[in-house]
Amino acid sequence: MMGSPASTAAYLMNTSQWDTGAETYLRKVIHEGQGRGSGGVPSVFPMPVFETTWVLSTLFQGTFSVDTLDKKHLDRITSYLRNLFNRQKGLLGFAPSVLADADDTAKTILTLNHQGEQVDPGQMITHFKTKQNHFCTYPGERNASFSANCNVLQALLSCHNVQDYSLQISSVTIFLCDSWWGGAVLDKWNQSSQYSMMLLSAALIRLLEFCDQGVLDLSAALLIDQIPVVLTQIANRTLFTQSATGAWGIEELPEVTAYSVLTLAAVFTIPWMMPLKGQIESAMQEGQKFLLRTRGDWDKPRHLWIEKVTYGSRNLSEAYCLAATRASISSHAWSERIMNLVNVTERSISKISKLFSSLTIFHDEPLWRFEASAIEGYSFLPLLNSARIDILPRQQGAKNKYLDFIPCTWVFINNHRRLFLHANLLWDMMVLTVCNFRVDEYMETQVAKLGADRLDLVKSAVRTLCAPQNANGIQVRKRPHEDSVRAVHDTSQYYEDNATNEISDLANFKAIIGHYINAMLDYPRIQQASSSDRMHLRSELQTFLLSHISQIADNARFSTQKPQFQSITAVFASPRMSYYEWAHTVGADSVSCPFAYAFFTCLLGSLLSSSSYPAYCFSSIHQTYLARDLCGHLATMSRLYNDYGSFARDHAEANVNSTNFPEFHDPDIHFHSTSYGEERLAIEETRLKADLLALARYERENADSVADKLLERLRMSGSSKDRTKADGIALFVGVTALYADMYVERDLSNQI
Numbered sequence: 001m002m003g004s005p006a007s008t009a010a011y012l013m014n015t016s017q018w019d020t021g022a023e024t025y026l027r028k029v030i031h032e033g034q035g036r037g038s039g040g041v042p043s044v045f046p047m048p049v050f051e052t053t054w055v056l057s058t059l060f061q062g063t064f065s066v067d068t069l070d071k072k073h074l075d076r077i078t079s080y081l082r083n084l085f086n087r088q089k090g091l092l093g094f095a096p097s098v099l100a101d102a103d104d105t106a107k108t109i110l111t112l113n114h115q116g117e118q119v120d121p122g123q124m125i126t127h128f129k130t131k132q133n134h135f136c137t138y139p140g141e142r143n144a145s146f147s148a149n150c151n152v153l154q155a156l157l158s159c160h161n162v163q164d165y166s167l168q169i170s171s172v173t174i175f176l177c178d179s180w181w182g183g184a185v186l187d188k189w190n191q192s193s194q195y196s197m198m199l200l201s202a203a204l205i206r207l208l209e210f211c212d213q214g215v216l217d218l219s220a221a222l223l224i225d226q227i228p229v230v231l232t233q234i235a236n237r238t239l240f241t242q243s244a245t246g247a248w249g250i251e252e253l254p255e256v257t258a259y260s261v262l263t264l265a266a267v268f269t270i271p272w273m274m275p276l277k278g279q280i281e282s283a284m285q286e287g288q289k290f291l292l293r294t295r296g297d298w299d300k301p302r303h304l305w306i307e308k309v310t311y312g313s314r315n316l317s318e319a320y321c322l323a324a325t326r327a328s329i330s331s332h333a334w335s336e337r338i339m340n341l342v343n344v345t346e347r348s349i350s351k352i353s354k355l356f357s358s359l360t361i362f363h364d365e366p367l368w369r370f371e372a373s374a375i376e377g378y379s380f381l382p383l384l385n386s387a388r389i390d391i392l393p394r395q396q397g398a399k400n401k402y403l404d405f406i407p408c409t410w411v412f413i414n415n416h417r418r419l420f421l422h423a424n425l426l427w428d429m430m431v432l433t434v435c436n437f438r439v440d441e442y443m444e445t446q447v448a449k450l451g452a453d454r455l456d457l458v459k460s461a462v463r464t465l466c467a468p469q470n471a472n473g474i475q476v477r478k479r480p481h482e483d484s485v486r487a488v489h490d491t492s493q494y495y496e497d498n499a500t501n502e503i504s505d506l507a508n509f510k511a512i513i514g515h516y517i518n519a520m521l522d523y524p525r526i527q528q529a530s531s532s533d534r535m536h537l538r539s540e541l542q543t544f545l546l547s548h549i550s551q552i553a554d555n556a557r558f559s560t561q562k563p564q565f566q567s568i569t570a571v572f573a574s575p576r577m578s579y580y581e582w583a584h585t586v587g588a589d590s591v592s593c594p595f596a597y598a599f600f601t602c603l604l605g606s607l608l609s610s611s612s613y614p615a616y617c618f619s620s621i622h623q624t625y626l627a628r629d630l631c632g633h634l635a636t637m638s639r640l641y642n643d644y645g646s647f648a649r650d651h652a653e654a655n656v657n658s659t660n661f662p663e664f665h666d667p668d669i670h671f672h673s674t675s676y677g678e679e680r681l682a683i684e685e686t687r688l689k690a691d692l693l694a695l696a697r698y699e700r701e702n703a704d705s706v707a708d709k710l711l712e713r714l715r716m717s718g719s720s721k722d723r724t725k726a727d728g729i730a731l732f733v734g735v736t737a738l739y740a741d742m743y744v745e746r747d748l749s750n751q752i
Helices: 005-014 020-032 048-061 071-087 102-114 122-128 146-157 162-181 193-213 220-240 254-267 271-293 314-326 346-357 367-379 381-386 405-416 423-445 452-466 492-498 506-521 531-559 579-584 593-608 621-645 647-653 678-715 720-745
Strands: none
Touching (some): 048 071, 122 146, 193 220, 220 367, 220 381, 220 405, 254 271, 271 367, 367 405, 423 506, 423 720, 579 621
8 A cells, every 4th residue: 555564554454354465565575675574674665766766867977877887777777667657647656656756756757868768847847836936745745845856956957958947947946045045955855964965966067057058047146146155055065074084974874975975076067166176076085985995884774764764775875875986077168157156266265265274263274174165255245245235325435345254254164163054144144244344434434524512413313213113114125025035125226316425414314324223123034033132133233323423422532632642552531431341331332243143143033933933042041141141241352352453543543442541551651651762652552452462362261151151051952943043152153253363363444
């Protein structure tokens, strides 16, 4: 019954009349099934369509071909599949006459097309295409299968008249790329994420080849924005997870290693990965050596596959291992159009790699990992450049010197710590980071020109705009497709009509900053966060903006001391509070860390929420308390490292720096500082910076200590959601620490 020994046995035990056919089937299962007479029986038997199509299509994925396989047996299999395909009108299941599914149908089409049969996929499209534009495995299924859609895409791409199916190819590619970007990759039919990556990489490379030839055309959102990121992340995650033995996976299984080798064989042809071709080839060779060393284990598969129960297949395990050991690298003569999808030069890679490799956080990383992460960071740049995130007007002539490295900061930590959080989360934080840099620039170059006498009015406007009752009070223009990966608020038209390069009045400020506030609070992927987390975000956003304005007021008062104290060691004579209080309030809040942290926790909360029940990011008092304490230390740490890096720039622009506070100076010695010689000034500057760096490292130690406690509590809870939170917090802490190290190396802000 339906190829199920369990169902057949249940039927036979309860039937009123003995069924000899059912008995014969069960005896055959016991003796010919995988148990081989031991008493064990598989959950499904037999599976002739499933096993033959999976084995043959896998061998063809390696270097096997029709010419290198046994022609007699291959012809028999081909004839069997062709006749069955025709008899069942283009719809097949794992065995004859069982319920048809998209997976086995797609694999049959792919296998037959590989052998020149050129079968029609029309029935597969008609029967399994959903209203949501992906393909279901079985009609009526609740959750889509990632691997089934990969197999459908490969089947469509194997057709001789592939252009006739461009609409279906585009829709299933959108589904797969959206799934990858959203982290929905773990499949329902195989437990290994590497299996999904193997299928997707092979399909997308073939798709790019057709686009390169002009046979197929894809939207910019797919071809430029999404596919390069997906392929680069697949390549990097495969490279980064190989063990010293050459294997992949926690258990270092031959079958999983075979998936990985086949993945690398596919991504080797990616044109923008050229600097890593040597590493990819080396990783493939090490994987193949491992497979050859473990040849005796190929027919002892682990339970990677999922049906009613998990199971392993000797035939499939051996097929993947055979294909992987025979896999070889090949090149493709790509056009400039495809080569420039990720416009990264060796010089750019070298520059970014040199910067990051000099930081202590990465002291044990080999060079190729910096290069791999740099390429992945650059794969986000086309989207970052085209997403129209200029929510605030730009400084005239600003060079955006931070735009190249912002994507790399999130990518480097994600890869370095093997977190592999999904692309949407990385992208959202890249957008926020760019916006925060631009807020800093906007405040310093535009808001400061309003004059100190109007700053109280500016603060009042911020409080009004951030008040809950003002939510959605200003309409923000959005892209037509809000679910698109490009869905960032687009206010360009507003500024073309209404903004100038300099603020001329308070009303203009209200309009501009109002758009920014709504853009942050209405960001699509935070809307499923709890109301409490979103209210906290609103509060932190207000504090962030008010602190910037307070900093402008402090800078204005400090600048009036000039030229009385032109020395780089000048003391801020009229601070409104002690240095400790300033460093933990205005100073910390104005570097945006608390606001960014609140935004990030909203993203995590939305990620973990169901459609009906918004989730708190932190679900207990212990988690919440530690998380807030961690944020406080990270924010103060960021301010101190920022001031260390901007020491010279702050002096040149008359901005208040930590080292200008009286606590850093001996008043008796400073009284004579105007007469310092250059040598004495250099000594004093060194002392000031050393004191500041010591305090920064103290805050960093505290942040690390709290982070360790919070991560331990989250990871020990046993909850998969808490483990995701832990990975997210590890990412945020790592990126914040990375920026701290980068500030020691150089000032990251655009100089006024």
